[in-house]
Amino acid sequence: MAETKQKIDRSGTPLVAMKNISIAFGGVQAVDDVSIDVYPGEVVGLLGHNGAGKSTLIKILAGAYRMDSGEIWINGEKADIRSPAGARDYNIETIYQTLALADNLDASANLFLGREITTSLGLVDDSAMEAETRKIMHRLNPNFKKFSVPVSALSGGQRQSVAIARAVYFDAKIVIMDEPTAALGVHETEMVAEIIKELKAQGLGIVLISHDTREMMALCDRVSVMKNGALVGTEHVEDVTEDDILSMIILGKNPKREAA
Amino acid sequence: MSDSTSGQASSAGRSGPNRSFFSQLELDLRLLGMIGAFLLICILFNIMTGGQFLTPRNLFNLTIQTVSVAIMATGMVFIIVTRHIDLAVGSLLATCSAVMAMMQTAWLPDILGIPLGSPWLAILAIIFGILVGGIIGGFQGYLVGFLGIPAFIVTLGGLLVWRNVAWYLTNGQTIGPLNETFQLFGGINGTLGASSSWIVGLIAAAAAVLALVSGRRSKLRHDFPVKPIWAEFVVGGIFVAAILGFIAILNAYEVPSRVLERQFEARGETVPEGFTASYGLPISVLLLIAVAIVMTVVARKTRFGRYIFATGGNPDAAELSGINTRMLTVKVFALMGVLVAIAGLVASSRLTFHSNDIGTLDELRVIAAAVIGGTALAGGVGTIYGAILGALIMQSLQSGMAMVGVDAPLQNIVVGSVLVAAVLIDIIYRRRVEG
Ligand SMILES: Nc1ncnc2c1ncn2[C@@H]1O[C@H](COP(=O)(O)OP(=O)(O)OP(=O)(O)O)[C@@H](O)[C@H]1O
Ligand SMILES: [Mg+2]
Numbered sequence: 001m002a003e004t005k006q007k008i009d010r011s012g013t014p015l016v017a018m019k020n021i022s023i024a025f026g027g028v029q030a031v032d033d034v035s036i037d038v039y040p041g042e043v044v045g046l047l048g049h050n051g052a053g054k055s056t057l058i059k060i061l062a063g064a065y066r067m068d069s070g071e072i073w074i075n076g077e078k079a080d081i082r083s084p085a086g087a088r089d090y091n092i093e094t095i096y097q098t099l100a101l102a103d104n105l106d107a108s109a110n111l112f113l114g115r116e117i118t119t120s121l122g123l124v125d126d127s128a129m130e131a132e133t134r135k136i137m138h139r140l141n142p143n144f145k146k147f148s149v150p151v152s153a154l155s156g157g158q159r160q161s162v163a164i165a166r167a168v169y170f171d172a173k174i175v176i177m178d179e180p181t182a183a184l185g186v187h188e189t190e191m192v193a194e195i196i197k198e199l200k201a202q203g204l205g206i207v208l209i210s211h212d213t214r215e216m217m218a219l220c221d222r223v224s225v226m227k228n229g230a231l232v233g234t235e236h237v238e239d240v241t242e243d244d245i246l247s248m249i250i251l252g253k254n255p256k257r258e259a260a
Numbered sequence: 261m262s263d264s265t266s267g268q269a270s271s272a273g274r275s276g277p278n279r280s281f282f283s284q285l286e287l288d289l290r291l292l293g294m295i296g297a298f299l300l301i302c303i304l305f306n307i308m309t310g311g312q313f314l315t316p317r318n319l320f321n322l323t324i325q326t327v328s329v330a331i332m333a334t335g336m337v338f339i340i341v342t343r344h345i346d347l348a349v350g351s352l353l354a355t356c357s358a359v360m361a362m363m364q365t366a367w368l369p370d371i372l373g374i375p376l377g378s379p380w381l382a383i384l385a386i387i388f389g390i391l392v393g394g395i396i397g398g399f400q401g402y403l404v405g406f407l408g409i410p411a412f413i414v415t416l417g418g419l420l421v422w423r424n425v426a427w428y429l430t431n432g433q434t435i436g437p438l439n440e441t442f443q444l445f446g447g448i449n450g451t452l453g454a455s456s457s458w459i460v461g462l463i464a465a466a467a468a469v470l471a472l473v474s475g476r477r478s479k480l481r482h483d484f485p486v487k488p489i490w491a492e493f494v495v496g497g498i499f500v501a502a503i504l505g506f507i508a509i510l511n512a513y514e515v516p517s518r519v520l521e522r523q524f525e526a527r528g529e530t531v532p533e534g535f536t537a538s539y540g541l542p543i544s545v546l547l548l549i550a551v552a553i554v555m556t557v558v559a560r561k562t563r564f565g566r567y568i569f570a571t572g573g574n575p576d577a578a579e580l581s582g583i584n585t586r587m588l589t590v591k592v593f594a595l596m597g598v599l600v601a602i603a604g605l606v607a608s609s610r611l612t613f614h615s616n617d618i619g620t621l622d623e624l625r626v627i628a629a630a631v632i633g634g635t636a637l638a639g640g641v642g643t644i645y646g647a648i649l650g651a652l653i654m655q656s657l658q659s660g661m662a663m664v665g666v667d668a669p670l671q672n673i674v675v676g677s678v679l680v681a682a683v684l685i686d687i688i689y690r691r692r693v694e695g
Contacts, residue, residue, distance in 0.1 A: 064580055085582030100580045104573035104640035105566075113570055114581035116563050123561040131482045 008042045008221050013076035015040050015205035016092075016174050021060060021070035030056040031067075032229040038174065038205035043196060044234075045220035046209045047249055053229040054209045055097050058176045061207070062094040063087035074174075085114070093172035097179050097209070099163045103152035107144075108133035110151055111166045136165050140195065141188075156183030164195060175199055176207045181215070193219060213242050213249075227252040290634050290689070294649045301653065305660035313660060316513035320539060322652075322659055323510070324447030327544045328353075328607040329622060330651035333629035334555040335599035337647045338592045340630055341572040343639035344404060344411035346593070348418030349600050350622030352396060354426035356604035360389035361435035361614035364442060382441035390601040396422065397597020398590050405589030419623065427616060436613020446609030450543040454511045457540035461507035464549075468499040510545075511538040544606045548648070551602065556644045568592060572639035621672075628679040629654050631686065654678070 014037035023031045031053045038044045046054045059065045061072065063084040072079045074090050081087050087094070101110045108129040116124045117132070130147055137144040141161040151159055160183055167175050177196075181189045196219055199206060210216050216223055217237050225232040225248040232248045240256070248254050306313040332349050339346045363385035368374045374381055400418055404411045437443075444450030452460065472492060479486045486492075515523075515537045524531045559565040571578040571585050579585050603622075608614045631637065632653055633646030657678065661671045 062580070083582065084580050088582060094580070096580060098576070100574070100577040102570040102573035102577050102640070105570055109566065109570070110577075113566070113578070114583055116566060118563070123557070124563060124566055127478045127482045127484070130484065 008039050010039050010042075012039070014038060014073070015042075015075065016061070017073040018057070018061060019071045019073065021057060021067050021072075023056060023060060023065060023068050029229045031060070033070075034226065034229075034231045036207075036224050036231070036234065038207060040203045040205060041200055042222070043200055043206045043208055043220045045216040045223035046207060046226065047211070047213065047216060047223055047245060048226035048232075049249060052226040054226055055178055056229075057226070058094070058178055058207055058209065059096075061087065061174075062092060062096075062176055064094075088115075088170070091171060091173035092176065093167040093170060093174070094176040095160075095163045095167045095178060095180050097182070099159055101151050101159060101162060104150050106150055107137070107147055107154075107162045107165075110162055111136075111169060113166075115170065132169070133165070136169050137161065140165055140168075141191065157185060157188045160184060160188070160192075164192065168195065168199065172199075172204060174205045174207070178209045179211070180208070181210065181212070189215075213245050217242055217245070225249055233257070291646065291649070294633065294646065294653065298649065298653050298656065301656050301660060305656070305664065308664050309660075312663060316509050318659070318663075319509050320448075320513040320542075322656055323545055324542050324610060325659065326648075326652050326655040327447070327542075327548045328603040328610070329625045329629055329655065330548055330648045331551050331599050331603040331606065332596075332622065332626040333633065333647035333651045334551055334644050335596040336626050336630040337555075337633070337635050337642040337644060338559070338568050339411070339596055340627075340635045340637060341568055341639055341642045342589065342592055343572055343575070344589070344592070345627070346400075346411065346415045346596055347623045347627075348400065348415040348422055349596065349603075349626050350619040350624075351419050351422035351426070352393065352597060352600045353604040353607060353619035353622055354616070355396065355422040355429070356389045356393045356601040357608040357614045357618050358426040358429040358435070359392050360385040360442070360601075360605060361438060361608060362429055363388055364439045365435055377440065379439075379441040382439045382444075385439070385442065386605055389604060390598055393597040393599075393601025393604070394594045395597070397600065398594035400597075401590035401593025404593065405586040411593075423620075430614065430616070432616055434613055434615045436611075438609055438612055438614070442605070443609045443612055445544050445547060445605050446612065447542045447544045447606075448539065449609070449612070451539040452541045452543070452546070454538040454540050457507050457511055457538070460541055460546070461504050465500045465503045468503065469496050472496050472499075507541065510542075511540050513539050515539060544610070547602065547606065551599065552644055552648055559644055564588075564591065569640060572641070574640075624675070624679065625651070625654055628675070628682065631679065632682040634686070636686065636690070637683065 017035070017037040019035050021031055021034050022029070034053070034057055036044060036046075036057075046057065048054050056065065060067045060070075061081070063081045063086045066082070072081060079090055081090065081092075084094075102113065105113070108126070111133050112129045117128045119125045134147060137147075141158070144158060144161060146154055146158065151162055154162070160180065164177075164180065167177070177192075181192050184192065193215075196206060196208065208216070208220060220237055222234055222236050223240075223245060224234040225245065227249070232252050233254050235244070235248075235254065240254070244254055244256055302314060312318065332353070336346060336349070364381040365376075368381050368384055369376055374384075396418075400411075400414050403409050403414045440449075451457075472495065476486055476492060517531070520531050520535065520537060557565075559568070567578060567583045567585075567588055570581070571583060571588055575585055578588075604619070607618055611618070629650035630642065630647045631650070633643065633648070633650030635642030635647060654675065658671060658675060661674060666674070
């Protein structure tokens, strides 16, 4: 599995470090004292059952939720992320599990939502935005042609590519992908894998969530497993097998470590 | 020549030989439907009234009666697009109208000693009225956006509150006559006359053509597909004909001779032999056109407008994109309040006085206009021109029924039913289009 993986340099400061993060919704402790970090050029996978707290954890990093306790450090400095816009200021881009697209707007309006290109008069420059959208979509998904229809008229995979385009267009340093391949066919899944490798080669840090253990073993450098809001453990993929990961997800412990 | 244009268009993959005439024009089907409905209503009433409906005089009146509701309907589009509703517009109109009436007849003359008849009374009253509308609207938006009270409840309360605030401001009295400068915005007391109307019409026609040309240029610059050149000419021709035709109709309505006599008498002159004058374009209509242009630009070309539609389409996505949806709600309701105040200016000055029941049931007309004009109650979809056309359809129905002699209760029954039917048609239409 871990054939030709580049060694990640983890001697410096991590690109992002989430330390002892906790958040509760009413009585539910959705995330319970979880710490993860991501180094430049690294893909860190988050695995776990439905409801384990994966999306909640990354939504804290994305500024969508405010944590109850814990700290976020970016490039060795303590970060104060209060809103999605705040996260963007730290060059954190997110592909949400729900894609978070405005269905009634077209691809370019969605891609630039909140960050519109404006003319000298301060009006939104739709032609310029569509031109940019055509450029990036040509790179990500050359088959994409539906530029002037609302995204509600797009297929799941096409919507996904709009969401991905939005995350990679704006010079991200950290990209969060919450189940980016869930709605995709084989071919499109391959395309997302290529994008992830490309971003990784550019030195970005990526947090990837997926239920596909095999895919995670192939794409990630390390995987963190969550269960009931808590972190079961973080492993280098070359040190574990798919079965180890599965038992971490299901049993909440790593049999190898238990044995050692 | 023609080969190169068609080759370019088909290489862009948008137009082929099998595309129909109408689809090449890229006109909005829904808009055509509304125009068709409007024409049908006009023709029907014209037959029923023996040719009384489609006269310059009646069309002039229809136009000025539509303005107040149409101005509010443009704001209601934004409210409904963001998945809210405003039931308080009719009552807020009364409060704004009362404030403006009291300002010019009592408060300003008494406190600042500005003499009655001074144009300053009108100017200050209008500014203050708009301020009051904006603040009250913004306050309702705060209750909705920041405190999370449903807009339905906030404005249902507002419906009662502002109606009676207006009552207290005036002690329930009718306030008038209003300042002459103020009355310029009412319709018949403020018109441009024939030649100025033609000038405005020509400027508008030129602007429409210019907009088409620059739109096409901008598309070509980015290599986007454009419609065939003949289609551009047809669309441009329709625009120009509609604008100039509208001016021609308004100019065809001449000032009655006894009114002319009175005007000349007031100046100590007599009417010259064969002298006629046209009313032409009312200032209130000019105001509506200005509102329509500004609101359309806001909707399509500003970030604020983009965020309104994004929020209506998917509030969560808007928020995750960094849009402050709470503040957006405040702004949308404040804008509605400003438009209500402007509508109050038009409505009260058309009557030449403020009356207690001004704006009653306007919330229904305004919501109906927006919905008939294609604003989806589910949010995210709506156009300014649609709402204005919706207002025109509502008003022509009501005026037509009044002319035919339909009882007032039955008129209201019809208007209420049309609102419900319009929503049903909208639902069916959307199901077919969106599959
Ligand atoms: N906004 C919220 N309000 C209340 N509870 C929430 C909220 N968001 C998440 N939760 C709860 O927090 C827990 C973790 O949810 P989360 O969405 O993070 O799971 P997940 O690991 O992403 O699951 P999945 O694999 O199904 O996407 C669940 O019990 C969920 O019900
Ligand atoms: Mg999730």
